[in-house]
Amino acid sequence: xxxxxxxxxxxxxxxxxxxxxxxxxxxxxxxxxxxxxxxxxxxxxxxxxxxxxxxxxxxxxxxxxxxxxxxxxxxxxxxxxxxxxxxxxxxxxxxxxxxxxxxxxxxxxxxxxxxxxxxxxxxxxxxxxxxxxxxxxxxxxxxxxxxxxxxxxxxxxxxxxxxxxxxxxxxxxxxxxxxxxxxxxxxxxxxxxxxxxxxxxxxxxxxxxxxxxxxxxxxxxxxxxxxxxxxxxxxxxxxxxxxxxxxxxxxxxxxxxxxxxxxxxxxxxxxxxxxxxxxxxxxxxxxxxxxxxxxxxxxxxxxxxxxxxxxxxxxxxxxxxxxxxxxxxxxxxxxxxxxxxxxxxxxxxxxxxxxxxxxxxxxxxxxxxxxxxxxxxxxxxxxxxxxxxxxxxxxxxxx
Amino acid sequence: xxxxxxxxxxxxxxxxxxxxxxxxxxxxxxxxxxxxxxxxxxxxxxxxxxxxxxxxxxxxxxxxxxxxxxxxxxxxxxxxxxxxxxxxxxxxxxxxxxxxxxxxxxxxxxxxxxxxxxxxxxxxxxxxxxxxxxx
Ligand code: SF4
Ligand code: SF4
Numbered sequence: 001x002x003x004x005x006x007x008x009x010x011x012x013x014x015x016x017x018x019x020x021x022x023x024x025x026x027x028x029x030x031x032x033x034x035x036x037x038x039x040x041x042x043x044x045x046x047x048x049x050x051x052x053x054x055x056x057x058x059x060x061x062x063x064x065x066x067x068x069x070x071x072x073x074x075x076x077x078x079x080x081x082x083x084x085x086x087x088x089x090x091x092x093x094x095x096x097x098x099x100x101x102x103x104x105x106x107x108x109x110x111x112x113x114x115x116x117x118x119x120x121x122x123x124x125x126x127x128x129x130x131x132x133x134x135x136x137x138x139x140x141x142x143x144x145x146x147x148x149x150x151x152x153x154x155x156x157x158x159x160x161x162x163x164x165x166x167x168x169x170x171x172x173x174x175x176x177x178x179x180x181x182x183x184x185x186x187x188x189x190x191x192x193x194x195x196x197x198x199x200x201x202x203x204x205x206x207x208x209x210x211x212x213x214x215x216x217x218x219x220x221x222x223x224x225x226x227x228x229x230x231x232x233x234x235x236x237x238x239x240x241x242x243x244x245x246x247x248x249x250x251x252x253x254x255x256x257x258x259x260x261x262x263x264x265x266x267x268x269x270x271x272x273x274x275x276x277x278x279x280x281x282x283x284x285x286x287x288x289x290x291x292x293x294x295x296x297x298x299x300x301x302x303x304x305x306x307x308x309x310x311x312x313x314x315x316x317x318x319x320x321x322x323x324x325x326x327x328x329x330x331x332x333x334x335x336x337x338x339x340x341x342x343x344x345x346x347x348x349x350x351x352x353x354x355x356x357x358x359x360x361x362x363x364x365x366x367x368x369x370x371x372x373x374x375x376x377x378x379x380x381x382x383x384x385x386x387x388x389x390x391x392x393x394x395x396x397x398x399x
Numbered sequence: 400x401x402x403x404x405x406x407x408x409x410x411x412x413x414x415x416x417x418x419x420x421x422x423x424x425x426x427x428x429x430x431x432x433x434x435x436x437x438x439x440x441x442x443x444x445x446x447x448x449x450x451x452x453x454x455x456x457x458x459x460x461x462x463x464x465x466x467x468x469x470x471x472x473x474x475x476x477x478x479x480x481x482x483x484x485x486x487x488x489x490x491x492x493x494x495x496x497x498x499x500x501x502x503x504x505x506x507x508x509x510x511x512x513x514x515x516x517x518x519x520x521x522x523x524x525x526x527x528x529x530x531x532x533x534x
Contacts, residue, residue, distance in 0.1 A: 185489045185524065186524045192492070275523040275524065336503045347491075349488050349491055349493070350501070350506070352487060353488070353506070354486075354488075355506050
């Protein structure tokens, strides 16, 4: 039907026809798949929610005398960073916590400030405290460093998230008789609420469920700037259940994302605190899907009514890694505010922001229409359905 | 006519019942107890909805202050920092009133101060820490 090169040519001429995933759903309802696929060049998707496997790496340059951070210790605003690279590089994960954070000792812990908040503060242009100690070598004699540091003075600040964009996710409920504090939020006892975390019909990997276009090298909206899919994400799983349309009905694919933190904005990268659980980072991501054929168009046009998520008990089944079937709910039901679980009406909460997802899809659409964003040809494919690529539990063996 | 929600903080040796009956009888105010609680620091908290004549309301507030009770308008107590809120909706099933609600079509989450009873449950339920108390 059309190639990515042809789409980019149209973008250059300001003639590309770009629809958000929501707009495409309406168009396909009115005009059908064939006509819509003829008309639309690109569909934009979006999502924003806490994505725990996120982090960033940095190079801060050398002071005088020189210092080897590798093998030493360092903190940014008291949050420890990982210093096991060369002299001036380090990595910070979104779940990192200051050594003196009480964690869950005073249950449930508040986790007011962690790695995700440090990333947000950096992106907001704030000065942060950087404190490091090292063992000193002949070529890097310095042992102590204590300085204010700002992202604009760093050589590199790169957001690198090993796992984002979960393709579908669980709906968390709690069937015990006490409140539990989870990464899915606060779950009230006896099915008091249900918490889900996907933008459903706007969510990137749900719109291209068998990775017909999305792959390594795909250029994306990341944290308000431009990023790339670096690899498939950790826990990427293709050995899951699929519905009649080929959409996974449980958590499946994921993507690892990379991008220049210096271009990003605190509006789309926000530190999060999960009471009783830990610190995290909310990340805004948008992925363009080129409509290369009718099948891609059809997949992208499936709506909240067509996509469903499994209901999982986080009170016992999830922590104990038991499986039990509590049924499923469509994203249309989840959005409506209540779902039925075992004959009980359960009110729903969402962790993923639908309004933000819509805004990201809208911004990406604008970027493409204005010729600021071109599509990339992927350089390698993700392992897709049928590849046998799975996510296995840990095999424990005595040492 | 005036209608306000107020938060009273008072030492717990001060019993609240006679105070309330006085607000009703002497100051002719409609009095609705929205929340009564004792904090871990042994301070009594009373959230009241008051309705009545402006001048009576004013006198009643003066009376409460004369008893060394701190008085705050409830609408100033819990606020949402809209720069931090991403409208996820994690708070809506935690809020016991309709102060935090999510539009089923757009997913937009609105905060209606008028319905807020100041229970503070949303403060720790919001991952972005967008809900704030200012006591
Ligand atoms: S939980 Fe917090 S960020 Fe999410 S909608 Fe409620 S106030 Fe906003
Ligand atoms: S303080 Fe209580 S009533 Fe007010 S918004 Fe928060 S949860 Fe709702």
